Amino acid sequence: MSSRLRVIISAVVAVATVGVAVGCGTDTREPSGQGATGGTRTGSLEVSAAFVGTHGTTSAAAYLEIRNRGADDALVSVSSPVAAAVTPMGSMSASGSVNGSPGGGFPLPIERDDPLVFRPGGAHLMLEGLGSPLSSGDTVELQLGFEHAPPVSIRAEVVNVARIPDLMRR
Amino acid sequence: MILIALGAVAVLGIGLVAATRGTSEKPWAGQILPEAQPKPEFVLTGTDGKPFDLQARTEGRWTILFFGYTSCPDICPINLGTLNTALETLGPAVRDQFDVVFVTVDPDRDTPTTIRDFLDGFDNRFIGLTGTTDQIVAAQEAAKVPPAEEGTAAETGSNGTVGHATQMIVYGPDGQARIVYPFGTRQSDWTRDLPRLLGGDVPTPASR
Numbered sequence: 153m154s155s156r157l158r159v160i161i162s163a164v165v166a167v168a169t170v171g172v173a174v175g176c177g178t179d180t181r182e183p184s185g186q187g188a189t190g191g192t193r194t195g196s197l198e199v200s201a202a203f204v205g206t207h208g209t210t211s212a213a214a215y216l217e218i219r220n221r222g223a224d225d226a227l228v229s230v231s232s233p234v235a236a237a238v239t240p241m242g243s244m245s246a247s248g249s250v251n252g253s254p255g256g257g258f259p260l261p262i263e264r265d266d267p268l269v270f271r272p273g274g275a276h277l278m279l280e281g282l283g284s285p286l287s288s289g290d291t292v293e294l295q296l297g298f299e300h301a302p303p304v305s306i307r308a309e310v311v312n313v314a315r316i317p318d319l320m321r322r
Numbered sequence: 323m324i325l326i327a328l329g330a331v332a333v334l335g336i337g338l339v340a341a342t343r344g345t346s347e348k349p350w351a352g353q354i355l356p357e358a359q360p361k362p363e364f365v366l367t368g369t370d371g372k373p374f375d376l377q378a379r380t381e382g383r384w385t386i387l388f389f390g391y392t393s394c395p396d397i398c399p400i401n402l403g404t405l406n407t408a409l410e411t412l413g414p415a416v417r418d419q420f421d422v423v424f425v426t427v428d429p430d431r432d433t434p435t436t437i438r439d440f441l442d443g444f445d446n447r448f449i450g451l452t453g454t455t456d457q458i459v460a461a462q463e464a465a466k467v468p469p470a471e472e473g474t475a476a477e478t479g480s481n482g483t484v485g486h487a488t489q490m491i492v493y494g495p496d497g498q499a500r501i502v503y504p505f506g507t508r509q510s511d512w513t514r515d516l517p518r519l520l521g522g523d524v525p526t527p528a529s530r
Contacts, residue, residue, distance in 0.1 A: 205395070207395070207399035207403050207444075209443060211395045212395050213395040213396045272396060272397075272400060272506075273397055278395055278396075313399045313400045313402075313403035314403040314404045314406065314407035314408075315509075316400050316403075316404070317400065317404050317507060317508040317509070318509070318510075
């Protein structure tokens, strides 16, 4: 092998090694933005499928999914300008019964390849103390805080509860 | 070659006729019970504060019964909102034939007033019932609805709520339930099934 080729190969290997080292670390300097599935990215997390169900009262249920392709993280807080409080609630048992107690409360782990999912009939984020009832077609801002990833603000569309079964995955 | 093609067509044709004969009953959107279940007997307290005897007050009426609690913005509003919108779509001729009965499983927090306000957000004809914890547990058992999560010790949350089954049970005028509708039932499921029930179609296990 020529010495020039050897130098080039070494350089390529060196750059690749640095690149892998940087990529495997918990790089919290990654900017948030659009993820591959149209969700919102922050750090190694992606927030998607966010929506809120309204039944015309001063409380409503928010649903969303958070995927993690990096080191373990956790959801530590959720707030919204429209709600006095946002509380994680509920869990789905195998029998289909629902335990209405808060799902352990924050922080909620988001492990690598084990998404944190709030979906109808399962866990949800209860928005309480709404200034006024939400209407179908409104958008609600949800601010999410994490243990490692930078916080993000996402916008969730409001739908009437009667439409939700049509949106649920079978 | 032509003989083979004709033979194939013949087989297909016979198959189609046989298939349509076997499925003279279209599938139901709800879940058919393996055997009919009688409407439970219980006397609870209505939102007017007065005793409500389910058997006496809904005798001879189509009745849709389910258990829930008003403080949850998730399952119960979705169940009620979807059913309510479907009944509105079907119109008064259908709607007037059904009594919708909601029983709270959180009697400590769900007062008659709380329940009434919650149900009025959907339809003020929806019936709301409460009672003592013992009465509520007995009512769920009578309706064959698990009072708490199966397979675990009865779990109560820090706020005292218990797990509850999320299905809606439909009883006919004969006081028997043959079909239930789980959480996730869509408006289109209701608007398809309820007129069939009213029209005399009987869900039987063989028609699944």
